[in-house]
Amino acid sequence: MIKLNYTIEGGDFSRAGYASSQVKKNLKQLGVDQKIIKNIVVALYEAEVNIVAHAQKGNIEVLISPTGVKMIVSDQGPGIVDVGQAMQVGFSTASEKVRQMGFGAGMGLPNIKRNVDRLDIETKVGKGTTLTMIKDF
Amino acid sequence: MKLEQVIEIVNAKVICGSVKANNIERGFCSDLMSDVLTIDTDKLLIITGLANVQAIRTAEMADVNCILLVRNKKATADMIKVAEENNMIIMETSFSMFHVAGKLYEAGLKPVY
Incomplete structure (x- = not known):
């Protein structure tokens, strides 16, 4: 199991995508299928941009196992009032x-859902949001 | 289509990357990066007026290595740095997105959809 961890600063667009780029490099080195890597990093990049766009700060944790990837993206931000919307x-x-x-x-969350096998959203208005995304290899 | 042809047709300037032996099959025009992230096409040229590092990061995530900046937008130092790290090609042209798309379509570059 490989564990990667990144702290993301809200509002810092010059750095947005750095964590996703690092994750992509790791997955490439591990020889993961290119199409699957693209699904994973597109979902992660959208989530990373969401932190930068909406939150004060956030954290990305990526767990890579032989069977797939689990990504936990959490932020201290405004939360989502209506997840369905x-x-x-x-x-x-x-x-x-x-x-x-x-x-x-308004394409971030739908793009994320399309690219992963499972997406769970936990959110509290005024506190923050945690996305848990799973993609199998 | 060879990238050399693209450069000639839209009078583009190569900012970074090696153009030689690079072929593209399709083009996609967008200033919205989330739209680019929905595309699953190889040998793609992104034609955009978005001159910031997110255009390059988006291309990186989408496995696209050719970006053409239109409307006389200039690549920033940040963009060039990230593009060079990822062996990407950035080109600039003074023409509008409409002009570029029309000329390249006429020359045989295919749309994504």
């Missing part, structure tokens, strides 16, 4: 700054 394509609460960075069109 947030899962709909086109719904977004992102700021103008986030939109200028090429995101904030």
Whole structure:
């Protein structure tokens, strides 16, 4: 089992994607199938951008086992008021700054769901959100 | 289509990366990176007006190694650094996205859908 851990600063778009990039390099080294790597890092990158876009800070923990990857992405942020609504394509609460960075069109969570085998969302308004994503090899 | 052809057609300037022996089959125009992240196509050229490091990170995650910046947008030092780390090619053109898409489509570059 390989464990990777990254701290993510909210608002720091210059660094957004660094953790996902590191995870991609690790998975490549392990010889994981390219299509599966893409699914994993697209989901993780969207989640990483979500922390940068919405939260004060967050954490990414990635557990790589011989059978798959578990990613736990947690943040200290505003939480999600209505998860059902947030899962709909086109719904977004992102700021103008986030939109200028090429995101904030309400596609993040649906994109994440499409790319993993399991997505669990735990959220508390005013406290934060934790996404647990599982992708089997 | 050879990248050399793309460069000639849209009068592009290569900012980083090695163009030689690089072929692309399809093009995708977007300033929205989440849209790019929904695509599952090999040998893709991303045509965008988004000149920030997220355009390069998005390409990295999507396994795309050619990015063409339109509307005279300039690659930043951050973008070039990340692109070089990942053996990516960044090109710039002063033409609009519409102009570039039209010219490349006419020359035989396929759309994603």
